[in-house]
Amino acid sequence: MLFTPYKIKDVTLKNRIVMSPMCMYSCDNQEGKVTDWHKVHYPARAVGQVGLIIVEATAVTPQGRISPLDLGIWSDEHVAGLKELTSLVHAHGSRIGIQLAHAGRKAELDGPIVAPSAIPYSDKSKTPEAMTSKQIAETIEAFAEAARRAREAGFDVVEIHAAHGYLINEFLSPLANQRDDAYGGDRDRRYRFLQETIEAVKRVWDGPLFVRISATDYHPEGCKPEDYIDYAKRMKAQGVDLIDVSSGAVVPVKPEAYPGYQVPFAETIRREAGIATGAVGLITEPEQAEEIVRNERADLVFLGRELLRDPYWPRAAAKRLGADIQPPQQYLRSW
Template sequence: MPSSVKLFTPYTVKGVTFKNRIVMSPMCMYSCYKEDGIVTNWHRTHYTSRAVGQAGLIILESTAVTAQGRISPQDLGIWSDDHIEGLKELTGLIKEHGAVAGIQLGHAGRKAALKEEIVAPSPNAFDETYQTPKEMTTEEIKETIEAFRLAAVRAKKAGFEVIELHGAHGYLINQFLSPTVNKRTDEYGGSEENRYRFLRETIDAVKTVWDGPLFVRVSAYEYLEEGLKAEDYIQFAKWMKEQGVDLIDVSSGGVAPAQVKAYPGYQVPFSETIKHGADIPTGSVGLITTGIQAEEILQNNRADLIFIARGFLRDPYWPRTAAKELRAELEPPKQYGRGWLY
């Protein structure tokens, strides 16, 4: 392998090493057909195939810490010990093929498309197609933070080596952070520090039971004139770093209906701004479609990891495709060696 190719160099955080810097980004599969949050054959096939495809780190889709916090009734869950067995099977399959297994813990807040009552920092609906959420009481906030802590306990029992907190795309943590959504007048609303309080307490709670790599995904740009921008996230990222967060996974949008003009690498500048502004490792995601593009991001110190989402949906062997573009060597599964180089 050419020594200059960074995409296929290992990355180590808190003693956990990813064999390359390609991350399968968390993407909801909406495939728990019994609406019980338990792993199905789809998940077994979907995640294992990307491990065979040589991803360095695979992060499971947003997995609900409470039944009330599901994005849809078909979401994966981790709110019960009943979920551990299926998740443990998944981590075993992923590790068997050389990838590190991570999980994204999430709560949808006002973007939960459920028939049951939903909750959020403030009682305003995402749009006319969603129900109006109930404003969370302080007690409900504490109960939800505890749900994240218990989810981290279950993630550890299931064999995950990385946890990512879902603080992006307009879901609950993002709702607390955003002044466009959070209209509270208590200690969880108003100032920047108050809006960060829910995430701060969630990180602290998770870290009482989790000492492995901890990532947080953020939406660093809201695409609203009055909304948060990447520069605003520098302070949040500094606080996260002080609390022991290892990497910020930088995405954008989703907090409110808005027009997004997406183009190749459109979110990379947000990653770059936060990385250098807060002096913290970042991951970049969003229309990164080629190995050459991914390598440019790494070589120019714009991010530390490359998160591939839809590219992995189109091509389970995206790392092999990228290696061919970069003329880099990538060790194949021995069973596929005869056809790997063609």
């Protein structure tokens, strides 16, 4: 099952293996533009036969970067480099997506940073400014403009980053959102920022749309899986195609991590919300990935650090699982 194709709208992935978005902090020009590193790093995984490669969290505004070294998509000047990147990946038969992101209160930058409320991430973090209505509207429009640029650059998939304690996750969680206006308070109002972001993105993007979530805050006063079942149902109604299910990081609480520890969240949301999901989190073994897909616990398997260690993980997995995959012609003698 891991090596069966998967179709989302008009895009077909050749297998169920996805490279999870992972920050590279490699824009040494600090302008957010693609560098030689990106042009080696991502196509290498395409040569390795990963079905879908999702580019790291890419900032929709300069203020929304996690660090000054992040990739950006806030300007039309970013499109040329991103287009070269998609062409390199497509040349090796893989599909490529991009994660659109805003760091919110977790931005480590000079100057002011913004968040739903003026609450720092930790006692060592900068205190953000609470966003005004104007800033909220501008940021939502920045996501839409970023999606337009992603389309122009040739991406197959867009993923909205609503996880790991960054801006959209901050709006969703009562631990970071203590507003008393239309964007904070009860669950409905906390969802509004993401709702309007999805609406704005879909005005300019009609391809496969993913949203990455943190299915629990690991805090008694934070969001729990049942909150995200509700959010997932709303996203499905809005036309989101797949929920990429991670967890945590809206507050500095570290969960107990073990192989596959987040898979039950993906399984629950898939079953209860009736939407396709991606499973992520210490998935390293081919048999583990196969079990997730075969038992319909998730539709896609997202690999992170394992694909940093081994760009050719799909080859080893195919051999272990008895699947036949086509190598690049240049590697026929050694595949």
